[in-house]
Amino acid sequence: MESHYPSYSILELKEDWDPHTRGIVLSRLYREHGYLFLDWSEAEVLQSLCSLLCGDTRGEILQYVVSHIDESLHKQYGEGQRKLHVPEERVLVREGIKALEQSSILRYALPFFQLEEADRRTLLLELSEARMEPQIPWKNTPQKAFFQKVLTLAIEAYYSHPTVWSEIGYGGPAYPRGYIRTGFGQLDPWEAKRER
Amino acid sequence: MMKRRFEKEEVDVVIVGSGAAGGVIAKELAEAGMSVVILEAGSSRHPQKDFASDELTMKNLGWQETRLVDGSHPLTLGHNNSGRGVGGGTLHWTGVMLRFHASDFETRSRDGVGEDWPISYEDLAPYYDKIERDIAVSGPLHFPWGEFHGPYPYPERDALSPNAYMFMRGCETLRIPSAATPLAILSAPFEDRPPCINRGFCNQGCMPNAKFSTLIVHIPKAVRAGAEILSDCMVTQVVMGDDGLAKGVIFVHEGKEYEQKARLVILASYVVETPRLLLNSADSRYPDGLANSSGYVGKCIMPHSSHDVYAKFEDEIRLYKGTPVLASTQHYYETVEARGFARGYTIHAHGARPVSFVQGIMKSTEGPVWGEKLREVALDYNFYGRLTMVGEVLPDLGNTVTLSEEKDEYGLPRPLVTFSYGSNDLRLIDHAVESMSSILKAAGGKVEYVVPDTAHLMGGCRMGNDPASSVVNSYGQTHDIPNLFVCGAATYVTSGGGNPTETVMALALRTADYIKSKAKRLEFSGSMG
Numbered sequence: 001m002e003s004h005y006p007s008y009s010i011l012e013l014k015e016d017w018d019p020h021t022r023g024i025v026l027s028r029l030y031r032e033h034g035y036l037f038l039d040w041s042e043a044e045v046l047q048s049l050c051s052l053l054c055g056d057t058r059g060e061i062l063q064y065v066v067s068h069i070d071e072s073l074h075k076q077y078g079e080g081q082r083k084l085h086v087p088e089e090r091v092l093v094r095e096g097i098k099a100l101e102q103s104s105i106l107r108y109a110l111p112f113f114q115l116e117e118a119d120r121r122t123l124l125l126e127l128s129e130a131r132m133e134p135q136i137p138w139k140n141t142p143q144k145a146f147f148q149k150v151l152t153l154a155i156e157a158y159y160s161h162p163t164v165w166s167e168i169g170y171g172g173p174a175y176p177r178g179y180i181r182t183g184f185g186q187l188d189p190w191e192a193k194r195e196r
Numbered sequence: 197m198m199k200r201r202f203e204k205e206e207v208d209v210v211i212v213g214s215g216a217a218g219g220v221i222a223k224e225l226a227e228a229g230m231s232v233v234i235l236e237a238g239s240s241r242h243p244q245k246d247f248a249s250d251e252l253t254m255k256n257l258g259w260q261e262t263r264l265v266d267g268s269h270p271l272t273l274g275h276n277n278s279g280r281g282v283g284g285g286t287l288h289w290t291g292v293m294l295r296f297h298a299s300d301f302e303t304r305s306r307d308g309v310g311e312d313w314p315i316s317y318e319d320l321a322p323y324y325d326k327i328e329r330d331i332a333v334s335g336p337l338h339f340p341w342g343e344f345h346g347p348y349p350y351p352e353r354d355a356l357s358p359n360a361y362m363f364m365r366g367c368e369t370l371r372i373p374s375a376a377t378p379l380a381i382l383s384a385p386f387e388d389r390p391p392c393i394n395r396g397f398c399n400q401g402c403m404p405n406a407k408f409s410t411l412i413v414h415i416p417k418a419v420r421a422g423a424e425i426l427s428d429c430m431v432t433q434v435v436m437g438d439d440g441l442a443k444g445v446i447f448v449h450e451g452k453e454y455e456q457k458a459r460l461v462i463l464a465s466y467v468v469e470t471p472r473l474l475l476n477s478a479d480s481r482y483p484d485g486l487a488n489s490s491g492y493v494g495k496c497i498m499p500h501s502s503h504d505v506y507a508k509f510e511d512e513i514r515l516y517k518g519t520p521v522l523a524s525t526q527h528y529y530e531t532v533e534a535r536g537f538a539r540g541y542t543i544h545a546h547g548a549r550p551v552s553f554v555q556g557i558m559k560s561t562e563g564p565v566w567g568e569k570l571r572e573v574a575l576d577y578n579f580y581g582r583l584t585m586v587g588e589v590l591p592d593l594g595n596t597v598t599l600s601e602e603k604d605e606y607g608l609p610r611p612l613v614t615f616s617y618g619s620n621d622l623r624l625i626d627h628a629v630e631s632m633s634s635i636l637k638a639a640g641g642k643v644e645y646v647v648p649d650t651a652h653l654m655g656g657c658r659m660g661n662d663p664a665s666s667v668v669n670s671y672g673q674t675h676d677i678p679n680l681f682v683c684g685a686a687t688y689v690t691s692g693g694g695n696p697t698e699t700v701m702a703l704a705l706r707t708a709d710y711i712k713s714k715a716k717r718l719e720f721s722g723s724m725g
Binding site for chain 2: 128
């Protein structure tokens with residue numbers, strides 16, 4: 001898996017961005033505080049879970065992803081919608097992590113983050129299809145809802161990280177600059193140029 | 197303590213909600229000399245300071261407060277279809293300005309489905325004209341479908357986006373007419389606002405003020421005409437008097453309860469919160485909620501079906517460039533019997549930034565895409581093009597907003613939104629996915645992902661002439677309580693097959709005219725205006 005734009009770095013454009021946006025994007029590069037909702041062992045499970053969900057092992061990006069999930073659960077912005085009979089997100093994530101740990105121990109006699117990658121993948125694949133055995137740890141926690149919740153939170157953070165923006169060749173924040181050449185195949189000088 | 201001008205007074209009008217409906221009607225009534233208070237649940241933002249070019253941060257423009265969802269096709273709410281904050285949904289809409297067609301008001305008589313509206317296209321035409329002039333809609337020289345073919349007040353946007361050109365190329369190959377989309381986004385300066393800079397973040401809030409929202413257009417005009425806007429004020433109850441008339445509303449600001457007395461109460465709080473407020477205002481005199489003698493409050497809600505089709509191209513498209521929606525076709529809008537379903541849909545070329553792109557792919561019909569597979573797709577983000585549909589969904593009594601057992605931060609029951617597609621809806625979606633796929637292929641793409649989604653909400657307090665099967669008359673006046681109005685998409689009888697906002701604004705103008713004429717003749721209660 002290779003970027004089409006290996007030498008493009010979106011952060012080189014940061015002086016073109018409005019200060020509000022710049023502050024938001026740059027804050028993703030540094031950890032500003034400890035966890036507010038998760039305890040360290042939950043964060044550890046979550047980080048190895050997010051690594052598989054995002055398909056990435058880079059610690060600094062995963063750290064931001066986990067911090068985003070922690071902050072979202074702490075601040076309780078509201079879930080937009082929640083399916084009837086699904087526990088509210090704080091309970092869903094906490095109980096889901098617990099159930100994943102229990103499943104891991106029952107199946108492999110090891111905590112989730114210590115599993116071989118292949119075993120972690122197996123568990124996650126089963127989880128995504130709501131067929132993880134044994135069912136007992138998941139009695140009150142719907143597998144699919146837990147998987148979807150963590151995936152959604154992880155993905156929205158991962159694809160908001162400037163390093164990932166650079167890799168996919170995204171133009172990024174665009175105020176006050178905007179775009180001028182928007183015809184088919186046209187590029188503005190500051191956009192990522194395809195290298196392969 | 198909150199400071200407000202009309203604390204002790206009974207104002208002429210209190211309006212709940214400040215979006216496309218509430219903003220427009222507030223301006224009209226305030227400029228007619230009425231005393232107006234607008235209550236908005238969310239905060240008031242400054243576009244250049246509080247908006248950001250960032251998807252994740254600007255999720256907060258949606259109504260994020262948790263609603264419960266159920267049914268065979270539980271809806272995605274929040275940013276998907278509603279707004280919170282002064283400006284409501286107009287803060288994060290794509291600015292698409294489409295009129296309904298004449299057939300939309302007569303689906304029962306013409307096609308034997310849905311219900312007829314108590315008004316026709318002709319009743320709304322002058323209001324469509326006015327709203328397009330009021331905000332200088334930019335549109336094509338010739339709009340090929342429906343009753344209105346242009347010209348629009350401002351020229352179409354030029355240039356469009358690579359994704360829009362890709363779409364138009366595909367349509368051309370298949371001999372399907374397409375056009376630049378009529379937009380509430382300026383193509384040239386208007387009033388104190390500049391033209392669009394092709395930033396592309398319409399869904400995250402327009403920073404340069406090129407896109408119309410009621411936050412920057414109608415609410416400031418209403419305030420200049422003497423209206424008061426109170427933000428961070430969640431209305432929890434409509435207060436009723438012994439005479440069977442509404443007396444005002446109760447609202448909560450920073451944990452404290454207040455009352456605003458008014459001669460007229462207008463609910464412009466969209467499709468979930470309007471029925472919810474009417475149901476939550478139940479008491480011993482109105483055990484089933486207010487304005488609900490028909491039992492239709494919260495019934496027949498409709499989203500638009502809005503499946504997306506993603507195709508991969510040899511050359512870069514770059515979905516982030518330019519306004520998200522710039523080209524469309526309504527070639528499949530009207531009923532064609534041979535297609536095997538009634539009614540139709542609009543297709544838009546629809547751009548996407550990375551988060552919405554991957555969150556779409558993730559929910560693709562072929563099962564969850566995540567991890568390395570998703571990352572692989574994302575690395576080719578710039579090579580994808582995307583089309584979306586806005587498909588008519590027929591009204592069904594089983595699709596409802598009701599009250600759940602669970603309580604929110606105000607101690608009020610959370611709404612439960614139940615939705616399932618009907619068989620006509622599903623056949624229509626299949627057809628649209630097929631059409632979108634053909635266009636993408638004709639443009640040189642390889643179709644990779646089909647993503648089920650919905651957009652917009654309509655109904656829940658539908659209009660009609662018969663008080664036994666509708667909540668309001670064609671002016672939004674409730675059949676049961678003459679000084680209680682519903683304004684906006686909640687009054688829709690059917691969904692139409694195009695974006696609903698222009699019709700919301702046209703209906704708001706029509707309701708405003710009605711109220712002004714009645715107020716002059718003192719027909720509500722006491723003196724007014």
